[in-house]
Amino acid sequence: MGAGDTHAPAHVGVIGGGRMGAGIAHAFLLAGSHVTVVERDEEAARAASDRVVTSLEASIARGSASETSEAYRARFSSTADIAGFATCELVVEAVPEDISLKVDALTRVEAQIAPDAAIASNTSSISIDELAATLDRPARFLGMHFFNPVPASTLVEIVRGAATAPPLVDAAREWVQSIGKTPIVVADAPGFASxxxxxxxxxxxxxxxxxxxxxxxxxxxxxxxxxxxxxxxxxxxxxxxxxxxxxxxxxxxxxxxxxxxxxxxxxxxxxxxxxxxxxxxxxxxxxx
Known part of the structure; x- marks a missing residue:
């Protein structure tokens, strides 16, 4: 589970199940979250599931996971249906680094989640404020920039947009700590810090x-x-x-x-x- 008295979100969504998205899903599964990955179609969803399961089994083999493969699989799903995000506390966007793809993903996510749920973009360079301008609830949006390979990395860069609610930044720090990584907080600027x-x-x-x-x-x-x-x-x-x-x-x-x-x-x-x-x-x- 998470470090200290921090806790991972009960249900985390990840939109985009490539190398980065699968790694993010892996990290939250190890921390005890239920995780739903949404991909563009069923074939891509199956491929994302394979990535996550393979990664989890490697962690189990290394002795760095505390549960069985069956226990992790019971908390994990991969689908092409974005309605799977309806009960998520946090959804992380991990689609390719293209602003039009990200805007499409973020706006679709926002339409499915609860008003108090959070959305984070894994962008490594695109302006959080530029992305936030396309959302109805920019206060519930920020950047969470994970590093490749996610399971082995120890840093997550939290990017605070101009409209990001300060309590969300605090919550994101706690989420990052709960998955055993160190957060840094930077203001929105091209390329952030990293x-x-x-x-x-x-x-x-x-x-x-x-x-x-x-x-x-x-x-x-x-x-x-x-x-x-x-x-x-x-x-x-x-x-x-x-x-x-x-x-x-x-x-x-x-x-x-x-x-x-x-x-x-x-x-x-x-x-x-x-x-x-x-x-x-x-x-x-x-x-x-």
Whole structure:
């Protein structure tokens, strides 16, 4: 269960059951919540269910889960019916980093949940205020930016919008602590804190490869060995997805200026379909 006297929401919804959404579902299941994942169709819902169950069974095998697989499955469902969110205390939006997709997901969620239920976006860069402007109850909306891979990460970035009710920020801190992670709170700004700093480092590393300064291995070693980063910026770019990094960089460049302009090498790799770990090749070759 959660740490200290914090408690996880009784029923959590996750809209979007990809790698991030499945990881968020996993985290709340381990903390004792009932979790409903909603996907675009039944096939995607089945795939999301498989991701969550596989992740849970890996935690059980590692000894990091306190219940049986059957107990977790009893509190978990995956569906294409958004009405499954009707009794949720919290719904986390985890659809791809595209503002039109997020607005569509958020407005559909708001139409299904109770007036006092909360919605959180897992966006890593899109303005919370911009998303909140499309909602009828912006006071019940904020950002909860989880990190990949969610089960192993220890940070959640809570993003406070201009309209976010202060008690909701306090509740979000408690929810994050209940799943064994550490919250930080930032005001809404392009890229928040984590993406803005992380993307700046990643883009400069890509420029160094582009200019022939050093190999990806050596650039990453400079940061893991010299600065004690757990993973280098180029390997992290592969893990996150080059397409995801490109989208965030374009968004930040539009709002913060040319220092976030995506390098030509990044654009070329994405155009060629080399998106990192999920396609088997980015700055590194991947076996998955």
């Amino acid at each position: 993406s803005r700093l992380g993307v700046a480092l990643g883009l400069e590393a890509i420029r160094m490869v582009e200019e022939g300064v050093a190999s990806p291995d050596d650039i990453d070693a400079a940061m893991t060995l010299g600065y004690k980063h757990p993973v280098g910026p180029l390997r992290l770019t592969d893990i996150v997805g080059l397409d995801v990094r490109l989208g965030i960089a374009e968004y930040l460049a539009a709002h913060l200026g040319e220092r976030f302009a995506p390098p030509a090498l990044l654009r070329r790799l994405v155009a060629d379909g080399h998106l990192g770990r999920k396609t088997g090749r980015g700055f590194y070759e991947w076996d998955e």
